[in-house]
Amino acid sequence: MKNLGRHLLVEFYGCDFSLLDNVTKLRGILTHAVIAAGTEVVDIVSHHFSPQGSVVVIIIEESHLVISTWPEHGYAAIDIFTCGEGTNPEKALDFLIDNLKPTKTTIMEIRRGIFTSKNS
Amino acid sequence: MKNLGRHLLVEFYGCDFSLLDNVTKLRGILTHAVIAAGTEVVDIVSHHFSPQGSVVVIIIEESHLVISTWPEHGYAAIDIFTCGEGTNPEKALDFLIDNLKPTKTTIMEIRRGIFTSKNS
Numbered sequence: 401m402k403n404l405g406r407h408l409l410v411e412f413y414g415c416d417f418s419l420l421d422n423v424t425k426l427r428g429i430l431t432h433a434v435i436a437a438g439t440e441v442v443d444i445v446s447h448h449f450s451p452q453g454s455v456v457v458i459i460i461e462e463s464h465l466v467i468s469t470w471p472e473h474g475y476a477a478i479d480i481f482t483c484g485e486g487t488n489p490e491k492a493l494d495f496l497i498d499n500l501k502p503t504k505t506t507i508m509e510i511r512r513g514i515f516t517s518k519n520s
Numbered sequence: 521m522k523n524l525g526r527h528l529l530v531e532f533y534g535c536d537f538s539l540l541d542n543v544t545k546l547r548g549i550l551t552h553a554v555i556a557a558g559t560e561v562v563d564i565v566s567h568h569f570s571p572q573g574s575v576v577v578i579i580i581e582e583s584h585l586v587i588s589t590w591p592e593h594g595y596a597a598i599d600i601f602t603c604g605e606g607t608n609p610e611k612a613l614d615f616l617i618d619n620l621k622p623t624k625t626t627i628m629e630i631r632r633g634i635f636t637s638k639n640s
Contacts, residue, residue: 404595405588407597409632411634443565443567446579449581455583457577457586463588464575464577468525473524473633477527477632477633481586481588512529512597514531
């Protein structure tokens with residue numbers, strides 16, 4: 401079996417309210433996470449919700465990173481979707497842990513686009 | 521237990537090459553999927569990769585939709601992440617199936633940001 405993409409679904413709990421609610425800071429942290437992973441930002445889009453909450457999406461050459469935050473719960477949902485051998489999503493994740501400082505983290509990896517000799 | 525978000529991870533196989541490689545059409549289809557789900561587009565960003573492949577991301581008030589395509593495999597990875605009761609992600613998915621016409625679809629739902637009385 402081969403798969404086209406790797407998708408890390410990450411939950412951060414216990415993060416600081418003001419950091420999760422600061423779109424400008426989150427854009428910077430996600431951009432540096434992309435660089436840490438060994439790839440480049442193709443495009444970035446973000447939004448701050450009312451009364452709180454942020455989303456930042458970065459398109460990279462090897463797919464995308466997304467962070468969605470609920471500052472009132474200290475919670476962030478992070479998706480790191482990569483393909484190809486040139487990108488190291490674990491390094492992006494390590495960078496995010498170092499900078500968002502969750503007190504609890506859960507990580508799940510889903511292999512996306514699985515083909516076998518029977519369905520490819 | 522309560523969860524903050526619903527995340528549908530969807531795989532489409534057997535889609536038409538030219539449709540999966542057409543960013544303009546994909547932007548239109550995703551926009552209409554968002555409307556079908558009962559919500560609105562906050563922002564949209566997209567990119568066409570060389571030699572083929574597309575990604576379209578839409579930020580909605582209730583989080584985001586992403587489609588990443590590998591036209592050469594007839595494959596698209598779709599993520600529909602919603603929160604709140606006002607949005608119906610199944611309707612977005614139905615719209616995408618009707619318009620991208622996969623010959624095979626797999627769907628997984630992950631509850632994101634789960635809290636119990638012990639961790640909230």
